[in-house]
Amino acid sequence: xxxxxxxxxxxxxxxxxxxxxxxxxxxxxxxxxxxxxxxxxxxxxxxxxxxxxxxxxxxxxxxxxxxxxxxxxxxxxxxxxxxxxxxxxxxxxxxxxxxxxxxxxxxxxxxxxxxxxxxxxxxxxxxxxxxxxxxxxxxxxxxxxxxxxxxxxxxxxxxxxxxxxxxxxxxxxxxxxxxxxxxxxxxxxxxxxxxxxxxxxxxxxxxxxxxxxxxxxxxxxxxxxxxxxxxxxxxxxxxxxxxxxxxxxxxxxxxxxxxxxxxxxxxxxxxxxxxxxxxxxxxxxxxxxxxxxxxxxxxxxxxxxxxxxxxxxxxxxxxxxxxxxxxxxxxxxxxxxxxxxxxxxxxxxxxxxxxxxxxxxxxxxxxxxxxxxxxxxxxxxxxxxxxxxxxxxxxxxxxxxxxxxxxxxxxxxxxxxxxxxxxxxxxxxxxxxxxxxxxxxxxxxxxxxxxxxxxxxxxxxxxxxxxxxxxxxxxxxxxxxxxxxxxxxxxxxxxxxxxxxxxxxxxxxxxxxxxxxxxxxxxxxxxxxxxxxxxxxxxxxxxxxxxxxxxxxxxxxxxxxxxxxxxxxxxxxxxxxxxxxxxxxxxxxxxxxxxxxxxxxxxxx
Numbered sequence: 001x002x003x004x005x006x007x008x009x010x011x012x013x014x015x016x017x018x019x020x021x022x023x024x025x026x027x028x029x030x031x032x033x034x035x036x037x038x039x040x041x042x043x044x045x046x047x048x049x050x051x052x053x054x055x056x057x058x059x060x061x062x063x064x065x066x067x068x069x070x071x072x073x074x075x076x077x078x079x080x081x082x083x084x085x086x087x088x089x090x091x092x093x094x095x096x097x098x099x100x101x102x103x104x105x106x107x108x109x110x111x112x113x114x115x116x117x118x119x120x121x122x123x124x125x126x127x128x129x130x131x132x133x134x135x136x137x138x139x140x141x142x143x144x145x146x147x148x149x150x151x152x153x154x155x156x157x158x159x160x161x162x163x164x165x166x167x168x169x170x171x172x173x174x175x176x177x178x179x180x181x182x183x184x185x186x187x188x189x190x191x192x193x194x195x196x197x198x199x200x201x202x203x204x205x206x207x208x209x210x211x212x213x214x215x216x217x218x219x220x221x222x223x224x225x226x227x228x229x230x231x232x233x234x235x236x237x238x239x240x241x242x243x244x245x246x247x248x249x250x251x252x253x254x255x256x257x258x259x260x261x262x263x264x265x266x267x268x269x270x271x272x273x274x275x276x277x278x279x280x281x282x283x284x285x286x287x288x289x290x291x292x293x294x295x296x297x298x299x300x301x302x303x304x305x306x307x308x309x310x311x312x313x314x315x316x317x318x319x320x321x322x323x324x325x326x327x328x329x330x331x332x333x334x335x336x337x338x339x340x341x342x343x344x345x346x347x348x349x350x351x352x353x354x355x356x357x358x359x360x361x362x363x364x365x366x367x368x369x370x371x372x373x374x375x376x377x378x379x380x381x382x383x384x385x386x387x388x389x390x391x392x393x394x395x396x397x398x399x400x401x402x403x404x405x406x407x408x409x410x411x412x413x414x415x416x417x418x419x420x421x422x423x424x425x426x427x428x429x430x431x432x433x434x435x436x437x438x439x440x441x442x443x444x445x446x447x448x449x450x451x452x453x454x455x456x457x458x459x460x461x462x463x464x465x466x467x468x469x470x471x472x473x474x475x476x477x478x479x480x481x482x483x484x485x486x487x488x489x490x491x492x493x494x495x496x497x498x499x500x501x502x503x504x505x506x507x508x509x510x511x512x513x514x515x516x517x518x519x520x521x522x523x524x525x526x527x528x529x530x531x532x533x534x535x536x537x538x539x540x541x542x543x544x545x546x547x548x549x550x551x552x553x554x555x556x557x558x559x560x561x562x563x564x565x566x567x568x569x570x571x572x573x574x575x576x577x578x579x580x581x582x583x584x585x586x587x588x589x590x591x592x593x594x595x596x597x598x599x600x601x602x603x604x605x
Contacts, residue, residue: 003044003099004353007084009035009196012350013043014378015051016357019364020464021373023047023380024436026350028568035196039086040559044093050380053097053587061093061269062102062360064113064352067446068148068247070105081246100235110146111153113355114320115139115586119167120358121351122318123159123365124374125342125493134158134166137340138314140305142179143322143348149248151179153306157318164362164543170308173450176248178232180297181323186259187293191286202290203328204467205283209291209521212284217273218522224266226293228459232300235339237310252301262290278465291521297323305333313459314338318364320355322348325438327529332501334490341490345376345497346437373604376497379434383573383604406573413603414540417447418547420599421557424449426458428562428583430576435569439498440561441531442473442541444569448515448558455515455558460590461583461598471498472516473559480554482508484603488532496534501527507551515558531559539601563594 002016009043014024028034028040053059065084068414072081073090090387093099104110118139127136139155152173158166176182187193187202250456267278267288270509276284305317316339324330324347336343344351354373358365363373385406387395396404407413413431419426427447436443448454450472479488485503494500501518510517517526533542541559548554563569563579570576580600587598 001057001059001097002357003047003061004357005040005044005061005063006349006351006353007037007039008349008352009037009042010348010438011037011043011084011349012353012449013040013047014354014436015047016354019361019367020161020371021354022377023050024376024378026436026568027349029379029434029571032568034434034566034568038083039089041086041089046379050401053099055096055098059093059097059099061090061099061101062353062356064110064349064356065099065104066110066144066146066349067245069245070103070147073101073103074245092109093577102356105270108356108359109150109153109172110352111141111143111150112169113352113359114141114143114146114344114357114383115153115155115157115167115318116359117346117351118318118342119157119165119373120354120370120372121344122492123165123370124372125496126159134160135316136314137316137318137342138305138308138312139320140301140308140319140323141319142180142301142324144185145176145179145247149174149176149251151175151181152304154304154314156314160366161368163366165365167362170312176251177258180232180300181321182255183228183232183259184297184323184326186256187263187289190260190263192282193286193291200325200469201287201465202294203326204290204465204518205286206294207519207521208287212275212278212287214273217270218291220267220270220273221292222295224269225292225299228262228296228584229291229300229303232296233303246409266292290316290492294326294328298328298329301329301333302336306339307338316341318342318344319352320344320347324499326526327499327501327527330494331502331527334487334500335503338488339490340492341494341500342492343499343590344493345439345494345499347499348438349464350437374493376436376439377433377441378436379571381434381571383430383602384602385573388573388577390573396582404577404594404602405599406602406604408604410540410603410605413601413605414543414547415520416601417540417544419549421449421544421548422552424451424454425596426454426461426578426598428575428580428598429540429603430562430570430601431605434571437497438561438569439531440471440559440569441497442533442559444562445497446558446560446562447473447544448514449552449554450513450556452557453512457593457597458558458560460585462564462579463586470515470558470560471529471531472513472556473533473541473545474556475535475542475549476532477535478549478555479532485558495530495532498529498531501529503527508528512554513556515555576600576602
């Protein structure tokens with residue numbers, strides 16, 4: 001048995017069988033702690049429910065982490081990491097099932113693991129596009145930090161159909177003060193939001209910059225972003241001798257203080273040109289800081305990538321690491337590159353353990369038809385009525401106040417979804433295997449017609465911030481209806497997993513699709529992140545989309561994760577009910593909204 005373990009925020013465990021990720025869970029889905037960073041006890045236990053290891057087989061734990069000490073598990077457990085790495089539980093795995101531990105080292109760092117993960121994802125999604133002679137690409141990894149202060153790493157690789165990929169690190173940047181990820185993280189807490197959880201909200205805030213700053217204020221903010229880029233790019237890139245313990249907490253705290261001071265200084269410079277009090281108005285502050293860091297992070301990465309494109313002559317780009325959860329950053333890189341573009345959808349630490357596995361088993365990538373993890377609905381779950389709590393069973397009915405249905409046939413499930421969409425209902429769907437990663441992939445989603453009104457209601461029922469539009473889902477054959485082909489023809493695999501935005505055609509009818517159109521700041525251009533579904537798919541969402549087009553005339557639907565704000569995406573039928581009850585209790589107080597506007601459909605098939 002091969003288990004890939006990723007430590008840190010969004011700690012997770014994945015089962016890999018014959019080179020294919022077959023089962024995977026995040027610890028947060030069991031603990032209900034958003035972005036849970038505890039050792040994935042429950043995730044591992046759930047995997048063992050479906051496949052029990054034995055001592056007679058070869059069992060390996062592939063562990064990815066971000067500690068400075070590569071041999072942390074041999075030298076004794078530092079008190080700081082006992083939350084992330086539980087000695088007793090690991091010892092039990094070693095003693096009971098004879099697991100071997102394979103982790104990082106000087107020649108396989110946290111960033112290297114990220115690079116291997118995007119190589120595997122690229123190969124999984126490039127069946128007809130990989131030439132026989134190989135596909136040469138640059139790989140860029142960037143996050144908060146990795147081992148010994150890694151913040152940016154650059155690689156070149158050649159991916160072949162029927163042999164192991166060639167892989168070479170070109171450069172690695174060390175130093176917390178040069179970290180784009182830490183800049184973004186500390187901007188989040190500076191503005192009163194939760195680190196490693198609310199970063200995405202800046203994408204909603206920054207588009208409103210014109211409502212807060214005058215033209216002169218925006219110009220000054222742009223100049224400040226240019227200064228930050230100079231600091232992050234021109235500063236010497238050199239390997240620093242950091243400690244070999246947990247992480248350098250003193251240096252980390254100094255960098256946080258540095259960024260807080262810098263943000264205060266910038267706010268003071270633009271405050272005379274602001275419509276609101278930037279010091280005391282949190283929303284106005286988030287808009288200004290959001291615009292600043294988005295401009296900084298986009299142009300910084302574009303310039304770094306352009307430098308290595310010019311030096312190597314390689315035009316194809318792959319990216320991995322925490323900052324690439326920023327879907328608009330991925331869009332800017334995609335538009336700037338002249339070749340193909342790929343971002344691994346497990347852009348944060350969840351892909352780390354998987355990358356450690358592939359780095360230690362590169363021969364599996366030699367398979368011409370390799371399918372390592374092209375599917376991310378990887379969590380088996382029991383949605384049968386028997387598992388529903390008794391006090392909830394009385395509400396499985398079709399009359400007010402609850403509209404909660406358990407359906408055991410796919411064809412009836414699909415028909416019910418479409419019929420409710422025809423009535424402009426919000427349809428919460430939970431069926432089949434659950435998603436691995438942070439994105440809604442339509443097995444645990446809220447589906448709705450793509451109107452602004454539906455976006456506002458979904459946000460209200462889930463107590464979510466209203467600054468972000470919803471993401472859409474569509475068939476691949478409808479891409480041309482929304483976008484120029486020069487965008488989507490560049491992207492390999494990533495648009496199936498809501499990790500990149502595309503810019504809409506300017507001729508698109510805004511009123512009909514307003515709920516899934518997000519305006520860029522300072523220009524009349526709209527974008528959004530997408531889940532694209534293959535036309536030949538036999539999935540439930542593919543059939544729903546086909547019927548939505550034929551029967552309703554909509555080329556896409558809203559697809560947002562089914563969960564209340566601050567709570568992980570639902571896993572069990574009881575989770576589904578509890579979130580739905582929360583929504584319905586809010587709906588009861590909305591006098592101008594019909595009580596059957598929101599329903600829950602659980603597919604037990």
